[in-house]
Amino acid sequence: MEKIVSLAMGSGGKESWELIERIFRHLGNDLLKEAEDGTPLPSLQNPLFTTDSFTVSPLFFPGGDIGKLAVAGACNDLAMMGAQPRFLSLGLIIEEGLELRQLERILRSMKRELALNGAQVVTGDTKVVPKGGCDGLYIGVSALGERKASISQRNIEEGDLILLSGDIGRHGATIFAAREGIELWNDLESDCRSLWPIVEELLESGATIKAMRDATRGGIAAVLNEWATAQNVEIEIEEEKVSVRQGVQGICEILGLDPMVLANEGTFLLVSSRDEAPKILEILRSHNPEASIIGEVKGDHPQRVVLRSPWGTRRFLDMPSGEILPRIC
Amino acid sequence: MEKIVSLAMGSGGKESWELIERIFRHLGNDLLKEAEDGTPLPSLQNPLFTTDSFTVSPLFFPGGDIGKLAVAGACNDLAMMGAQPRFLSLGLIIEEGLELRQLERILRSMKRELALNGAQVVTGDTKVVPKGGCDGLYIGVSALGERKASISQRNIEEGDLILLSGDIGRHGATIFAAREGIELWNDLESDCRSLWPIVEELLESGATIKAMRDATRGGIAAVLNEWATAQNVEIEIEEEKVSVRQGVQGICEILGLDPMVLANEGTFLLVSSRDEAPKILEILRSHNPEASIIGEVKGDHPQRVVLRSPWGTRRFLDMPSGEILPRIC
Numbered sequence: 001m002e003k004i005v006s007l008a009m010g011s012g013g014k015e016s017w018e019l020i021e022r023i024f025r026h027l028g029n030d031l032l033k034e035a036e037d038g039t040p041l042p043s044l045q046n047p048l049f050t051t052d053s054f055t056v057s058p059l060f061f062p063g064g065d066i067g068k069l070a071v072a073g074a075c076n077d078l079a080m081m082g083a084q085p086r087f088l089s090l091g092l093i094i095e096e097g098l099e100l101r102q103l104e105r106i107l108r109s110m111k112r113e114l115a116l117n118g119a120q121v122v123t124g125d126t127k128v129v130p131k132g133g134c135d136g137l138y139i140g141v142s143a144l145g146e147r148k149a150s151i152s153q154r155n156i157e158e159g160d161l162i163l164l165s166g167d168i169g170r171h172g173a174t175i176f177a178a179r180e181g182i183e184l185w186n187d188l189e190s191d192c193r194s195l196w197p198i199v200e201e202l203l204e205s206g207a208t209i210k211a212m213r214d215a216t217r218g219g220i221a222a223v224l225n226e227w228a229t230a231q232n233v234e235i236e237i238e239e240e241k242v243s244v245r246q247g248v249q250g251i252c253e254i255l256g257l258d259p260m261v262l263a264n265e266g267t268f269l270l271v272s273s274r275d276e277a278p279k280i281l282e283i284l285r286s287h288n289p290e291a292s293i294i295g296e297v298k299g300d301h302p303q304r305v306v307l308r309s310p311w312g313t314r315r316f317l318d319m320p321s322g323e324i325l326p327r328i329c
Numbered sequence: 330m331e332k333i334v335s336l337a338m339g340s341g342g343k344e345s346w347e348l349i350e351r352i353f354r355h356l357g358n359d360l361l362k363e364a365e366d367g368t369p370l371p372s373l374q375n376p377l378f379t380t381d382s383f384t385v386s387p388l389f390f391p392g393g394d395i396g397k398l399a400v401a402g403a404c405n406d407l408a409m410m411g412a413q414p415r416f417l418s419l420g421l422i423i424e425e426g427l428e429l430r431q432l433e434r435i436l437r438s439m440k441r442e443l444a445l446n447g448a449q450v451v452t453g454d455t456k457v458v459p460k461g462g463c464d465g466l467y468i469g470v471s472a473l474g475e476r477k478a479s480i481s482q483r484n485i486e487e488g489d490l491i492l493l494s495g496d497i498g499r500h501g502a503t504i505f506a507a508r509e510g511i512e513l514w515n516d517l518e519s520d521c522r523s524l525w526p527i528v529e530e531l532l533e534s535g536a537t538i539k540a541m542r543d544a545t546r547g548g549i550a551a552v553l554n555e556w557a558t559a560q561n562v563e564i565e566i567e568e569e570k571v572s573v574r575q576g577v578q579g580i581c582e583i584l585g586l587d588p589m590v591l592a593n594e595g596t597f598l599l600v601s602s603r604d605e606a607p608k609i610l611e612i613l614r615s616h617n618p619e620a621s622i623i624g625e626v627k628g629d630h631p632q633r634v635v636l637r638s639p640w641g642t643r644r645f646l647d648m649p650s651g652e653i654l655p656r657i658c
Contacts, residue, residue, distance in 0.1 A: 012551050140382055
């Protein structure tokens, strides 16, 4: 077989089957092996359904690659709403000329990430576009999970506390540095990570979680503003409680961006009642010592996010706008 | 709001929400409106799950566009296995600069096609890539259906008859003609069509269908070969029973391709027992008078498809290989 992906591999004939078999080898499972155009699934009692497309550039970056990102990203959308990831669909749009070695490396990292989530790819589709038709590889993933708890932004109310699972902005900063060839900070690595294991631990602890959201595109600024708007509440954040690593801060200075708008791919926000917060924080800290309670839900400025500085001054943190960083996920 | 899609619309901030609201307006339904990162669905008893990515060029062609194709294509994968399409995910990868007017036209045609299937888009994702990052618009759709009958290639056995729902090759020929600006045949139009309505009629008639497959990439040659291989049978086709319109034949002569390998997006193959075939054919013919019984399942040459000419000669119809037509779906 050839060493690069050819247009013939997307034509639905012999070469397509050879490519699909090669992909199967990495993601293979009984449901996928028996697949026709659709895959029968066992019955689902409380299904949660999500989708995400991935166009990240570069395909490989410190801390991950597009395959890890795609599985973790889609599964995290489920985990953040209290659902255990189960069944994934995988759509690959491959640029003619992609090295098969690279594709296989990406599939291997998908497989690892699937195992962390206890999930399976059960249906797939592969398209090959001529050179220039995409940038190497785009991945579309849809995911089905079984809901274990009713976690939703609709539970957020005045008096709740806002927790953050770790330091922010690492994914966005890492992608920017990788793309621009900046190597100033050796420790800079994406936070790309599957969150179901920690969510499962939180649920098993008996803690009541009201809402969670991984702070991807638009960073924590986007999530906090979406919550404030959706629930018609004010969210007040203590700025100094939000941890930003030195490398991320450095990239932000180059870009002229606030780390609050930089993308994360594992770091997440969580809302709980005041009573539940301490035990949740303890679990979060066992995974990342930088986790902290960063703010609270109030009522003075509905639909606004307020940042409080260590000196007591306050300013609004707006919904991000404009081009932040294209193709970070 | 601007008239073209900008990179800022993919950054997860204010402009992203404006774009999403504009998309919502066309696909809006209660489940989508309330969507967070994942959408809770009602319980599913016999779910069937499928996925498809669409990179067709051009975006608009006689008989359809990428939006119609995406909804029909994904839903047809379900219908062909006896499942009623229910819930769809939609991933849009949009090239910076795409006219919003074009995007909205595509969304409107998705909406029409969703209605024909009785299905809803319940979760979505939008990415914007810089100019050159894709070709206008790529669409990824995953679809969930409820299975009403156990239709599968695994039911195919010696003695069964092969039915074809209409004339072949129109989609592939139309795309090629549209791309190359060939306007010799005015009547040439894609067969792009949602198949659930006709499948529902077939199921309600009480007819027993063993297998069905829409003959997309690789045409009927690919489907027949996949069936012959999967079930270790011979499939013999009477060549003159396979209807090809004049315009399609003309394009095939230009391309030097057999219409049997050209893509269809609505024309499908069906397998039934000899007894069930007449009433099935009657229903197929009420939709397309060119429907016919084109062959039968035999045992002499396992895993091969044999074409019998009107003069009684026989030749093998191989699994297509090589580049057929890139980006036809």
